[in-house]
Amino acid sequence: MELRTALVVGTGLIGTSAALALRKRGVRVLLADRDQAAVRLARELGAGEDWDPDAQLADEVDLAIIAVPPAHVASELLELQRINAARFYTDVASVKAEPLHRATQLGCDLTSYVASHPLAGREKSGPGAARADLFLGRPWALCPTEEADPEAKATVLRLIELCGANAVEVSASEHDRAVAVVSHAPHVAASAVAARLADATDVALGLAGQGVRDVTRIAGSDPSLWLGILSGNASPVAEVLEAVAADLADAASALRALAEGDGTATNDITQLLKRGVVGHDRIPGKHGGPAPSYAVVQVVIGDRPGQLARLFQVCDEVGVNVEDVRLEHAPGLPLGIAELSVQPDAVSMLAEGLRERGWEVP
Structure with a gap:
């Protein structure tokens, strides 16, 4: 499936990175954003050219990539379809079920739309943090509905291929449960650990090593951006956090007992640490499959x-x-x-x- 011209709506980190990747592969890219400063910066970085909705014909744009927060995906899709902005549409939001449900409620055309989500990002945001290689080797979830036109799906698959990512087809609800475990809940957990540092003493901060930096790295991301992500996937994330909280509460109780002289409490702590090792070792390596031991x-x-x-x-x-x-x-x-x-x-x-x-x- 050829992808000659793409429209990127939303020139933040993900949208601009996709635009840069497509430009590198010879695709003409049009840029749009309510923040004109973001569009200018993306354009200066070589991500594409300004989109003129009054002059552009729909048959000139093969795919519109909606790179806006999850809460605005459906309304943006409806507006783009209303003006016949492109032949096909996708989005790159990190939540899928709620935007898709909202798009159905609004009466969007689901035949030309295939929801997607690249599992890539950085703790930095905005077009200035964008990279053409951001998606290389990364999984990119593809969530087509039964109504989706096969050509629409093929066009989004071509987008994923051009960006160097690996397509993973999954339902919207399964996607949201999965990212709650591997992305959204870990971000909240990292933020909870980092929040302890806000009132830490200078002595404690002076002793900070690589471990705390590794655990809290992603906590430096934009809170407003993450509030939108978490709000769109609230129930699955809450379930994971409740399970994590239960493990932490058990560990705290065991440590209290250990401090009071109950040596058997070490068993509970040891079991949690061992389960952590098992979970860590299940994270795929950089080439997929089990992570090799280096x-x-x-x-x-x-x-x-x-x-x-x-x-x-x-x-x-x-x-x-x-x-x-x-x-x-x-x-x-x-x-x-x-x-x-x-x-x-x-x-x-x-x-x-x-x-x-x-x-x-x-």
Whole structure:
């Protein structure tokens, strides 16, 4: 299915990233947003050109991509269909059942519309945070209804392909239950942990390590954006949070008992920690399927320009592929630790190669 021209309505992080990805593949992209400053920035980033609804003919636009908050998807779809803005329509909101229900209530044409959701994002928002490679290798949920025209579905599949993502067909309700577990509830949980830091002492914050940064990273996202997401998926998220809260309450009770001398309380805590390991190990690896076990090579790295480039150059020279990398800074010092995840049989080769070239490998 050819996708020659696309209209992106909503030039935030997801909309602009999709526009950049499509432009990179030679698709003409038209941009629209109620925030004209966002449109200008997206245009300056090379995401596309301004959309003129009065001059544009519907048969010139193959697909309209609605990149607005979940609560506004249905009304935006209705307005676009009213002016015959495109042949087919999709949205990229992170909630599917409620917008689809609302679209049905409003009388939207469901034959030309296929709901979708790319499972990709950043803790930053707005067009300035957009990236053409944001969706590469990421799952992209596709939620067609029975009424959907096969050509509409094929067009959205082409969009997903051009953005480098992997299509996953799922019903709207199943999608919302799934993202409650893997995205929405974890965000609330991260925010709850981060909220404890608001009143933490300077001593506590001075002792903060990589663990708390990992747990709270996503808590830095826009609260108003997340309120809209959570409101649209309230019941599934509440169910997950209630289960998490029950586990936390049990852990707190066990720790209280342990503090009072009840040694048997460690069993309850141990079981929760073990269940956490099982759940963590079920998260798919970067190529899908079970996550492989990598070994970590730690390297002391200076906080100066070009250090990472030099480090990766050594990896290239010794023929070791870096599967993942994480940086941990040393508070108050102009250096840190780079943790390079590699295949276990490459550890000795990489460590030796680094030491020979003057790198400090603990």
